[in-house]
Amino acid sequence: MRSLLLLxxxxxxxxxxxxxxxxxxxxxxxxxxxxxxSIANSALPSSWSVQGPFALVADPAGSGEQVWGSNDHVPNDxxxxxxxxxxxxxxxxxxxxxxxxxxxxxxxxxxxxxxRPGVSVQLSGMGEDLGRxxxxxxxxxxxxxSTVLSGGLVVVRFAVTEAGYYIGKVTAxxxxxxxxxxD
Numbered sequence: 676m677r678s679l680l681l682l683x684x685x686x687x688x689x690x691x692x693x694x695x696x697x698x699x700x701x702x703x704x705x706x707x708x709x710x711x712x713s714i715a716n717s718a719l720p721s722s723w724s725v726q727g728p729f730a731l732v733a734d735p736a737g738s739g740e741q742v743w744g745s746n747d748h749v750p751n752d753x754x755x756x757x758x759x760x761x762x763x764x765x766x767x768x769x770x771x772x773x774x775x776x777x778x779x780x781x782x783x784x785x786x787x788x789x790x791r792p793g794v795s796v797q798l799s800g801m802g803e804d805l806g807r808x809x810x811x812x813x814x815x816x817x818x819x820x821s822t823v824l825s826g827g828l829v830v831v832r833f834a835v836t837e838a839g840y841y842i843g844k845v846t847a848x849x850x851x852x853x854x855x856x857x858d
Contacts, residue, residue, distance in 0.1 A: 710853030727753030771843030774807025779837035
């Protein structure tokens with residue numbers, strides 16, 4: 676067993692047992708990384724392709740945060756861009772939502788990727804969010820199709836059928852490859 680451990684140390688360079696007490700972001704820059712890395716970007720939609728009936732308003736739950744709320748101009752289409760870096764693999768997307776308790780909401784929700792103009796889009800996720808109560812919850816895309824992003828655009832598009840539907844932070848998860856020369 677001892678010789679197996681020595682072989683592991685020789686092959687890996689350093690072996691530790693148990694949980695590390697050092698946060699992962701405190702590692703020196705020349706230390707080995709665990710690539711690819713997972714990234715979760717959370718932000719309000721800031722780059723609308725089609726803003727539709729949405730305006731920046733105060734959180735209906737009273738947190739004091741700014742969120743996007745739909746007005747009376749429904750039904751209407753809306754879409755926003757999801758930022759990424761070339762080489763990322765998008766593995767999921769969720770967003771916070773607050774409804775008004777009606778049977779309406781968001782229909783025809785799609786997460787699409789278009790590598791460049793004139794090229795067919797790739798559908799990564801789809802669904803709907805109807806009948807959301809007047810409390811914050813999450814819209815999750817079941818069966819999300821992981822896609823490598825080489826450039827172009829990732830867009831979330833949908834039809835808004837409810838006045839008083841709010842969108843909070845959108846969280847996209849990515850696997851990001853190692854920077855060149857790193858393993």
